[in-house]
Amino acid sequence: TSGSGTSGSGTSGSGTSGNEPKSNPDGTVCTGSDPNSLYEFKSNKCEIKNCKELYKLENGKCVEDSSYIKYGKSIKFKNSHGDGSDLVTYLDASGGGCEGNKYCVSASSAKNRAINTSNWEIINANDRSKEGAVKCGDNVYIKNLYGTGSYLDLRGAGCEDNEHCI
Numbered sequence: 088t089s090g091s092g093t094s095g096s097g098t099s100g101s102g103t104s105g106n107e108p109k110s111n112p113d114g115t116v117c118t119g120s121d122p123n124s125l126y127e128f129k130s131n132k133c134e135i136k137n138c139k140e141l142y143k144l145e146n147g148k149c150v151e152d153s154s155y156i157k158y159g160k161s162i163k164f165k166n167s168h169g170d171g172s173d174l175v176t177y178l179d180a181s182g183g184g185c186e187g188n189k190y191c192v193s194a195s196s197a198k199n200r201a202i203n204t205s206n207w208e209i210i211n212a213n214d215r216s217k218e219g220a221v222k223c224g225d226n227v228y229i230k231n232l233y234g235t236g237s238y239l240d241l242r243g244a245g246c247e248d249n250e251h252c253i
Contacts, residue, residue, distance in 0.1 A: 155220040161206045161232060166194050177205040180231040186243040186252040190233065203232040207239075 143152040156162060164178035176194035181204055185191035199205060211217035212226035221227065229239040239253060246252035 156209060157220055158209055158211055158217050161203075161208060163198065163205050164207060178207065179205045180233045180237065186246065188240060188242060189237040190231065192231075192239065192253040201233070203234075206232040208232055 142149040144150075166176040166178070174196060176196050177198055178192065179195035179197075179200055180190040180192055181195070181200070182191040183189060195205060197205070208230045209221050210228040210230055211221075212228050231237050231239065241251045241253060243252040244250060
């Protein structure tokens, strides 16, 4: 081969410390051992690093991947039950005293009926400070963000012909 070649250490370039910037023939520059670099030197060429968890590669940059449900982020639960109508509903907390709970939980056609009534947060049941993606099999609490907050809970039986009340 011609050009930079391979030295005995497995890196290309001048053969010095290995931390000097290296580049591909197209001019893409690797920054050696810089942990903030988007590129890394592998297999004798610059390659884009794999993005860390919860991020995806978009236009050459690692950006937050919004397709994950993340601990500590506000989310909405949209009802996917198809009743033949175009009505879309969201899990919502309102009123009070349903089956002895702080609030009643129902499906609201309003995405934001009142401040935070349809906003929920997923909290890891084993480590409340955990961050990152919610993973299949994680034990979680589901917290409504209305007022001082309350947790989704099963209580009682026979509500609206369902097995349990929420």
